[in-house]
Amino acid sequence: xxxxxxxxxxSSSPLQLGKIEFVSGDSRGELRCKSPExxxxxxxxxxxxxxxxxxxxxxxxxxxxxxxxxxxIYDCKSKTGLMIGFSxxxxxxxxxxxxxxxxxxxxxxYSDFNQYMLAxxxxxxxxxxxxxTELDYHSLLVNWTERVRLLYRPIFSAKPAIGWIGGWNYRNxxxxxxxxxxxxxENFEVLKKEFSDYPIKYIWVSIGNLEKDLPxxxxxxNAKRFPSGLSxxxxxxxxxxxxxxxxxxxxxxxxxxxxLNMIYWDCLLRCKGKPIYFQNAxxxxxxxxxxxxxxxxxxxxxxxxKAEAFxxxxxxxxxxxxxxxxxxxxxxxxxxxxxxxxxYDEYFxxxxxxxxxxxxxxxxxxxxxxxxxxxxxxxxGPTLINTGYVDATRTGxxxxxxxxxxxxxxxxxxxxxxxxxxxxxxxxINYYATSYHMD
Numbered sequence: 001x002x003x004x005x006x007x008x009x010x011s012s013s014p015l016q017l018g019k020i021e022f023v024s025g026d027s028r029g030e031l032r033c034k035s036p037e038x039x040x041x042x043x044x045x046x047x048x049x050x051x052x053x054x055x056x057x058x059x060x061x062x063x064x065x066x067x068x069x070x071x072x073i074y075d076c077k078s079k080t081g082l083m084i085g086f087s088x089x090x091x092x093x094x095x096x097x098x099x100x101x102x103x104x105x106x107x108x109x110y111s112d113f114n115q116y117m118l119a120x121x122x123x124x125x126x127x128x129x130x131x132x133t134e135l136d137y138h139s140l141l142v143n144w145t146e147r148v149r150l151l152y153r154p155i156f157s158a159k160p161a162i163g164w165i166g167g168w169n170y171r172n173x174x175x176x177x178x179x180x181x182x183x184x185x186e187n188f189e190v191l192k193k194e195f196s197d198y199p200i201k202y203i204w205v206s207i208g209n210l211e212k213d214l215p216x217x218x219x220x221x222n223a224k225r226f227p228s229g230l231s232x233x234x235x236x237x238x239x240x241x242x243x244x245x246x247x248x249x250x251x252x253x254x255x256x257x258x259x260l261n262m263i264y265w266d267c268l269l270r271c272k273g274k275p276i277y278f279q280n281a282x283x284x285x286x287x288x289x290x291x292x293x294x295x296x297x298x299x300x301x302x303x304x305x306k307a308e309a310f311x312x313x314x315x316x317x318x319x320x321x322x323x324x325x326x327x328x329x330x331x332x333x334x335x336x337x338x339x340x341x342x343x344y345d346e347y348f349x350x351x352x353x354x355x356x357x358x359x360x361x362x363x364x365x366x367x368x369x370x371x372x373x374x375x376x377x378x379x380x381g382p383t384l385i386n387t388g389y390v391d392a393t394r395t396g397x398x399x400x401x402x403x404x405x406x407x408x409x410x411x412x413x414x415x416x417x418x419x420x421x422x423x424x425x426x427x428x429i430n431y432y433a434t435s436y437h438m439d
């Protein structure tokens with residue numbers, strides 16, 4: 001059974017919209033189960049690196065979780081599963097709250113317009129929610145996934161992206177006398193000679209290509225680290241059978257050490273008049289040497305025409321010089337009501353709904369400006385609402401690099417290269433194993 005709601009404003013005034021509750025969070029939404037065994041629930045936070053243990057046992061009254069997009073409820077005694085899943089999630093925030101009671105499981109499921117103003121005479125649809133019961137719980141997951149696939153019809157790369165991170169290996173490109181570019185060139189010569197049987201396609205550059213190693217300087221290159229320039233390096237890599245990839249945080253606008261914050265001051269997501277702020281205390285590069293000068297970041301509003309033009313310019317340039325892989329990072333800076341960290345209530349284009357629709361506007365701009373054969377990975381932010389715009393979503397933390405620790409970082413971050421820092425490996429493997437349903 002699938003349900004969606006169409007709303008029309010028949011009045012002469014704008015109408016503020018909130019939640020549409022498909023299952024009520026009171027006794028009317030209680031699932032009563034006489035099974036002596038507790039109900040199990042497969043749930044998802046909807047964000048990467050935040051679902052290490054996605055199966056919960058509701059065996060104690062008061063046990064509670066908030067799941068986004070879907071919840072698979074399973075009765076271990078009768079071997080029966082119930083899938084409550086949103087098959088669309090590209091415009092509204094979708095949530096399910098589950099809480100165990102003395103008599104059963106209390107469920108609330110809703111999509112949230114988040115105070116969207118519906119103009120007089122206008123119509124708008126909610127997201128679509130589906131309820132399905134089945135003895136085979138795996139079939140419930142497959143069926144839900146198939147419904148989503150048929151609606152969005154995402155196109156994925158035929159092969160996974162396998163690459164080499166250029167300057168974050170044992171020879172650290174951020175310290176020492178060798179330039180980032182020199183290390184990359186030496187590495188891909190070795191790769192071509194010693195690892196020709198491995199399907200390595202991408203050489204990934206992270207941060208070091210940016211002037212001052214500062215996110216936001218997407219169009220300003222670090223001439224010291226890359227004396228030949230990215231375009232020349234990209235051409236040389238392509239000639240040898242590789243493609244150059246870059247790390248980008250598209251929502252980030254630095255608060256200092258650049259004029260970007262002044263140029264795009266009117267293009268920032270805001271809450272109660274104040275710009276959304278990501279207090280990152282950026283530690284890499286020359287701006288990270290002094291704690292008092294470490295950069296924080298504002299969140300770019302992708303619905304503003306000037307911000308849209310900026311993103312188009314950046315990714316069109318990258319396309320023109322041959323960039324064919326992106327790690328789109330810190331996307332949580334634009335997720336809004338999908339997290340409690342970066343909530344905003346002010347943005348330019350109010351025809352879009354605050355939340356997934358505004359967020360996906362940024363991905364749409366990036367996708368359309370990039371080459372068709374570009375591989376994109378979404379990181380540190382939403383997962384499923386990226387559907388249709390990225391090839392993969394990150395599931396775990398940084399780990400496995402063999403170099404010495406970065407200066408100014410703890411030894412276990414961003415890589416684990418000490419035997420007593422093994423917990424990061426366990427965490428990464430947990431994320432990977434419990435995210436099998438993600439592409």
